[in-house]
Amino acid sequence: MDNLKPNSANSSPLTPLGFLERASIVYGDSTSVVYNHTSYTWSQTHTRCLRVASSIGSWLGVKRGQVVSVISPNIPAMYELHFAVPMAGAVLNTINTRLDARTVSVMLRHSESKLVFVDQLSVDLILDAVSLFPPNSPIPRLVLIADQDEAILPSSSSSKVLDPFYCDYEELVGRGATDFKWLRPENEWDPMILNYTSGTTSSPKGVVHCHRGIFIVTLDSLIDWGVPKQPVFLWTLPMFHANGWCYTWGTAAVGATNICLRRFDGPVILDLIRRHGVTHMCGAPVVLNMLSNTPNVEPLKNPVQILTAGAPPPAAVLHRTESLGFVVSHGYGLTEVGGIVVSCAWKREWNRLPATERARLKARQGVRTVATTEIDVIDLNSGLSVRPDGQTMGEIVLRGGCIMLGYLNDPAGTAKVMSDDGWFYTGDVGVMHSDGYLEIKDRSKDVIISGGENVSSVEVESVLYGHPAVDEAAVVARPDEYWGETPCAFVTVRKGTKVRPTEKEIVAYCREKLPHYMVPKVVVFSDELPKTSTGKIQKSVLKEIAKTMRTSPAVGWSRI
Numbered sequence: 001m002d003n004l005k006p007n008s009a010n011s012s013p014l015t016p017l018g019f020l021e022r023a024s025i026v027y028g029d030s031t032s033v034v035y036n037h038t039s040y041t042w043s044q045t046h047t048r049c050l051r052v053a054s055s056i057g058s059w060l061g062v063k064r065g066q067v068v069s070v071i072s073p074n075i076p077a078m079y080e081l082h083f084a085v086p087m088a089g090a091v092l093n094t095i096n097t098r099l100d101a102r103t104v105s106v107m108l109r110h111s112e113s114k115l116v117f118v119d120q121l122s123v124d125l126i127l128d129a130v131s132l133f134p135p136n137s138p139i140p141r142l143v144l145i146a147d148q149d150e151a152i153l154p155s156s157s158s159s160k161v162l163d164p165f166y167c168d169y170e171e172l173v174g175r176g177a178t179d180f181k182w183l184r185p186e187n188e189w190d191p192m193i194l195n196y197t198s199g200t201t202s203s204p205k206g207v208v209h210c211h212r213g214i215f216i217v218t219l220d221s222l223i224d225w226g227v228p229k230q231p232v233f234l235w236t237l238p239m240f241h242a243n244g245w246c247y248t249w250g251t252a253a254v255g256a257t258n259i260c261l262r263r264f265d266g267p268v269i270l271d272l273i274r275r276h277g278v279t280h281m282c283g284a285p286v287v288l289n290m291l292s293n294t295p296n297v298e299p300l301k302n303p304v305q306i307l308t309a310g311a312p313p314p315a316a317v318l319h320r321t322e323s324l325g326f327v328v329s330h331g332y333g334l335t336e337v338g339g340i341v342v343s344c345a346w347k348r349e350w351n352r353l354p355a356t357e358r359a360r361l362k363a364r365q366g367v368r369t370v371a372t373t374e375i376d377v378i379d380l381n382s383g384l385s386v387r388p389d390g391q392t393m394g395e396i397v398l399r400g401g402c403i404m405l406g407y408l409n410d411p412a413g414t415a416k417v418m419s420d421d422g423w424f425y426t427g428d429v430g431v432m433h434s435d436g437y438l439e440i441k442d443r444s445k446d447v448i449i450s451g452g453e454n455v456s457s458v459e460v461e462s463v464l465y466g467h468p469a470v471d472e473a474a475v476v477a478r479p480d481e482y483w484g485e486t487p488c489a490f491v492t493v494r495k496g497t498k499v500r501p502t503e504k505e506i507v508a509y510c511r512e513k514l515p516h517y518m519v520p521k522v523v524v525f526s527d528e529l530p531k532t533s534t535g536k537i538q539k540s541v542l543k544e545i546a547k548t549m550r551t552s553p554a555v556g557w558s559r560i
């Protein structure tokens with residue numbers, strides 16, 4: 001067999017872009033995208049993407065390997081650009097619409113972006129970002145995405161303000177060639193995506209993924225969640241957040257109907273579920289919390305699959321969401337791995353357990369997905385696997401085909417997380433249970449060390465979420481002269497709570513459920529917790545507040 005080698009018939013570069021052409025054949029007349037009064041079929045989406053890709057290259061002059069950015073919520077153009085930009089041979093960089101102008105400016109310069117597609121509501125943001133470019137530095141071309149269905153340009157958007165825009169998105173569609181031969185990657189390791197991390201623990205880092213990695217994680221995510229053909233997929237997860245965990249390309253593979261929406265709250269989601277017969281949706285735990293705290297909700301008529309990841313989902317929130325008729329799946333991933341690489345693979349026999357026990361098991365992050373090569377929890381001193389006792393903490397490490405190529409222009413940062421031993425170091429601290437399922441206990445930067453004991457902030461938070469009056473909770477370290485650090489809890493109280501709990505009551509509640517050293521010594525009540533642009537609680541901000549607190553809380557916070 002020695003002379004049987006890879007050849008040109010069996011080694012065309014892997015890429016998820018081919019899913020679109022296939023969808024146009026198999027599902028050509030079926031609805032691909034719905035947004036307010038606009039809808040397209042898969043055949044139309046295919047043609048529109050080819051036209052945009054053709055215009056990006058031939059009219060706007062973008063070359064293979066150059067970066068093209070998009071700043072947009074979940075509207076049809078955002079979906080199409082996930083195909084059109086890489087089909088033009090360019091590298092897609094989606095930018096979070098909630099970032100500030102300075103950060104956007106840094107990202108555009110860092111990525112040397114050549115072209116930016118800008119949703120109408122981000123016009124001011126992008127113009128401010130561009131105005132921060134140093135004199136004489138090249139400015140990317142701007143294309144406006146004017147929303148046909150919600151024609152609201154920001155107040156300052158007089159025609160003069162729109163002058164810097166080269167053209168409108170629909171003009172690109174109109175000018176493009178339908179018979180455009182899209183640029184296949186020359187090599188499956190060619191960069192396809194540049195995503196900046198959320199910046200929860202440090203400044204955002206530019207993660208680069210290749211076609212091969214995205215192909216692997218996209219198919220893996222469909223299999224892992226058991227997504228059937230032609231589901232109805234509601235876009236409650238921002239596509240700018242790790243490309244909607246790769247379901248942007250995945251929905252084309254299965255011919256789904258993508259329900260797009262600009263913004264949402266609990267009632268909007270529930271209304272869209274009813275109107276469109278939604279079968280699948282994704283969201284960080286904050287979305288589950290929003291749904292389960294929506295007043296006067298009637299249980300769903302048909303079960304809806306909801307995949308949650310991005311932050312630890314407290315068991316109490318999982319339980320409340322499932323009692324509304326959602327079927328929750330729980331996954332874990334990072335921008336650096338493209339999507340979900342670990343999930344709480346559900347065992348049929350667990351269905352017989354009481355609901356609270358099911359929720360406790362489901363709150364664990366779980367096992368590697370089928371296409372992830374290996375995961376482990378290792379002791380950083382010895383480099384060996386920790387004991388699988390559900391107690392001994394270590395760092396979660398991964399290896400597999402969907403791990404990023406590296407951080408853009410940051411070899412030192414890349415080397416720090418991907419060392420010669422072949423592991424990618426996640427920076428997350430976890431334990432391994434005896435059944436082979438792992439559970440995250442914290443981010444390494446958030447572990448609280450009290451009297452020499454490691455306290456998992458996630459574990460304390462999960463107890464706080466079980467309190468009927470607690471809406472959101474975050475636990476951080478507060479410096480303590482005697483213990484070194486002690487847990488300090490920040491909580492918001494649920495709307496409609498008649499009798500607000502006191503600090504003493506919350507502490508007493510935690511004492512019933514946690515060892516003494518894990519119980520928060522201080523509980524601070526607030527109307528809102530600070531969040532990152534991807535909706536994660538900003539513990540770094542809370543840590544700063546906790547540091548300044550001795551016996552009395554900082555201004556704006558109260559200990560009832």
Ligand SMILES: Nc1ncnc2c1ncn2[C@@H]1O[C@H](COP(=O)(O)OP(=O)(O)OP(=O)(O)O)[C@@H](O)[C@H]1O
Nearest residue numbers: 197198199200201202310311312331332333334335
């Ligand atoms: N199911 C989950 N349970 C607990 N934590 C999770 C889960 N899924 C993701 N996470 C957390 O989210 C992190 C990945 O988030 P993301 O890639 O959006 O950037 P970030 O880590 O928030 O930002 P930065 O790296 O810039 O601090 C993981 O490292 C982990 O801490």
